[in-house]
Amino acid sequence: MSVITAKKLTKVFSKKVRAVDGIDLEIAAGEIFGFLGPNGAGKTTTLRMLATLLPIDSGEATIAGFNVQKQPHEVCKRLGYVGQMGGADHLATGREDLLLQGKLYGMNAAKAAERAQELVAALDLADFIDRRISTYSGGQKRRMHVALGIMHRPDVLFLDEPTSGLDPQNRANLWEQIRKLRETGTTIFLTTHYLEEADVLADRIAIMDYGKIVAEGTSKELKQQISGDSIVISFKTDGANLERATNLLKQQTYVREASIESEQVRLYVKDGAAVLPDIIRLLDGENLAAKTIALSEPTLDDVFLRKTGRSLRDTEATKNNGERK
Amino acid sequence: MKLLRDIGLLYKRSFTEEMRNGLWVIVGISTPLLYLFLFTPLLKKLAGGPGFPSGSALDVFLPGILAFLAFGSGFSAGYTTIFEIQEGTTERLRVTPVSRLALMMSPILSNIVWLYIFIIVLVAAAIPFGFNLHLGGMLVSLVLLALIMTMTSAFSNSIAFVTKDVSSMSAVLNGLNLPIMLLSGVLLPLSLGPAWMRVLAYFDPLYYVVEADRKLATGSILNGTVGLAFLVLIPLTALVLWWATRVYRKAVA
Numbered sequence: 001m002s003v004i005t006a007k008k009l010t011k012v013f014s015k016k017v018r019a020v021d022g023i024d025l026e027i028a029a030g031e032i033f034g035f036l037g038p039n040g041a042g043k044t045t046t047l048r049m050l051a052t053l054l055p056i057d058s059g060e061a062t063i064a065g066f067n068v069q070k071q072p073h074e075v076c077k078r079l080g081y082v083g084q085m086g087g088a089d090h091l092a093t094g095r096e097d098l099l100l101q102g103k104l105y106g107m108n109a110a111k112a113a114e115r116a117q118e119l120v121a122a123l124d125l126a127d128f129i130d131r132r133i134s135t136y137s138g139g140q141k142r143r144m145h146v147a148l149g150i151m152h153r154p155d156v157l158f159l160d161e162p163t164s165g166l167d168p169q170n171r172a173n174l175w176e177q178i179r180k181l182r183e184t185g186t187t188i189f190l191t192t193h194y195l196e197e198a199d200v201l202a203d204r205i206a207i208m209d210y211g212k213i214v215a216e217g218t219s220k221e222l223k224q225q226i227s228g229d230s231i232v233i234s235f236k237t238d239g240a241n242l243e244r245a246t247n248l249l250k251q252q253t254y255v256r257e258a259s260i261e262s263e264q265v266r267l268y269v270k271d272g273a274a275v276l277p278d279i280i281r282l283l284d285g286e287n288l289a290a291k292t293i294a295l296s297e298p299t300l301d302d303v304f305l306r307k308t309g310r311s312l313r314d315t316e317a318t319k320n321n322g323e324r325k
Numbered sequence: 326m327k328l329l330r331d332i333g334l335l336y337k338r339s340f341t342e343e344m345r346n347g348l349w350v351i352v353g354i355s356t357p358l359l360y361l362f363l364f365t366p367l368l369k370k371l372a373g374g375p376g377f378p379s380g381s382a383l384d385v386f387l388p389g390i391l392a393f394l395a396f397g398s399g400f401s402a403g404y405t406t407i408f409e410i411q412e413g414t415t416e417r418l419r420v421t422p423v424s425r426l427a428l429m430m431s432p433i434l435s436n437i438v439w440l441y442i443f444i445i446v447l448v449a450a451a452i453p454f455g456f457n458l459h460l461g462g463m464l465v466s467l468v469l470l471a472l473i474m475t476m477t478s479a480f481s482n483s484i485a486f487v488t489k490d491v492s493s494m495s496a497v498l499n500g501l502n503l504p505i506m507l508l509s510g511v512l513l514p515l516s517l518g519p520a521w522m523r524v525l526a527y528f529d530p531l532y533y534v535v536e537a538d539r540k541l542a543t544g545s546i547l548n549g550t551v552g553l554a555f556l557v558l559i560p561l562t563a564l565v566l567w568w569a570t571r572v573y574r575k576a577v578a
Contacts (some may be wrong), residue, residue, distance in 0.1 A: 052420065053416060053420060081420040083413040086412075086413050148417065
């Protein structure tokens with residue numbers, strides 16, 4: 001059964017920017033669904049529309065069987081939403097904030113206290129739960145935000161960039177917590193611009209770019225679309241060599257695709273390890289001495305590159321230049 | 326009733342947050358105290374002179390300060406709102422099943438309670454220096470002050486939702502704050518000013534509050550000045566609340 005559905009979901013800002021451009025979603029109960037894309041791709045906007053925070057311009061969506069536009073109140077009760085900023089009350093202690101959250105969802109004081117204690121155990125909050133939230137570290141704060149989001153035992157949990165800004169250890173820790181949540185039957189819809197996060201954590205992934213879903217499937221399915229390994233070659237001398245090497249490699253039967261990408265040649269081949277010696281011999285024979293050769297199995301970044309013509313890592317590097325909004 | 330329960334929960338949240346923000350409390354109470362003790366002495370010689378109603382300098386000036394306090398703290402409510410938008414708190418509270426009305430009114434309610442606490446401190450501080458407290462008049466003026474505070478808080482919060490950024494918001498609020506304050510006669514009676522200024526004052530809601538507050542401080546409750554203040558403030562507050570509700574419902578925070 002689909003717990004989250006969207007049909008032709010669309011959001012247009014300022015009458016012309018199609019932030020979300022007619023996307024369809026079907027997310028099954030108990031799934032961790034990852035929304036992968038660069039900043040500004042429309043991931044958060046989608047999440048906010050589904051969470052009743054932003055009016056839907058056109059299209060339809062349901063959460064746990066309720067229409068987001070027509071029954072927002074029912075949707076709210078079944079939905080947990082953890083925004084990028086989290087929204088915890090800095091001057092309150094973690095426990096106070098959890099109790100408030102529980103009561104806002106209609107729990108009485110005893111039930112809220114009981115549930116808060118459950119979450120303290122489940123999310124390892126005991127060390128800091130009775131301190132003011134303003135004193136928490138980044139990782140502690142994020143766990144606190146997740147606890148707030150699941151205080152009322154929602155069917156569906158939205159996590160917007162859950163591990164953004166966390167160090168690798170805290171990130172792995174939070175991934176563990178999210179997996180545990182899924183085991184309790186919660187459907188989790190998360191956005192991320194981290195390739196690893198989508199790869200390791202999500203059961204299914206949708207890749208989003210410029211408001212559209214450009215690919216969707218399990219990590220394995222997506223990588224299979226690349227059909228083969230990627231080889232990246234850099235050369236000792238520059239310029240025209242790149243062109244010559246690319247043309248030469250394109251003529252080889254084992255090369256499926258070859259392109260120049262930031263002063264390097266990128267190839268897609270079926271069995272990388274087997275053809276590597278051939279490539280080296282070929283290049284040496286033509287006096288095109290390679291400086292480095294890197295062989296890798298396809299990653300989600302290759303998928304992103306294939307679908308959008310850009311690398312997600314490059315997009316990330318330029319994300320603060322404000323060129324995409 | 327659910328709405329009242331929600332308002333109660335959120336009111337408690339706002340009130341506690343503000344109490345824990347010690348600096349906010351200190352500044353909130355010290356500013357009017359400073360006006361009282363660093364400005365009133367300058368008025369000593371003027372009291373009883375042209376433009377001033379009878380009574381001590383404090384009797385004239387303290388009611389104005391109270392009006393100014395209500396107006397000013399209401400006007401600065403938007404700063405908390407901006408902070409909560411940026412911290413994601415607004416978003417977090419909006420996805421709960423709590424009504425928007427409760428979300429909008431609870432912080433205002435908390436502001437009014439804080440205003441009353443500050444007023445008690447100020448009045449208590451002023452009595453030893455010669456302020457004559459008329460309890461009945463003071464109670465009516467508390468209602469009037471709650472009205473102007475509700476209006477300015479709702480207005481300020483709406484500006485926060487519209488601008489979503491501190492610098493644009495403070496430009497708008499500061500730009501309005503000064504003329505409204507000067508034209509209200511809070512600091513010096515407007516009867517000292519030229520005719521055109523007195524005409525402009527009629528467009529300043531704070532002017533009516535200050536005038537009525539001064540009348541109320543003398544113990545006179547049933548009079549035209551007080552009636553006029555309520556006649557202006559009630560529909561104006563209703564209008565601003567109507568607008569604020571629309572902004573709040575549509576706002577994307």
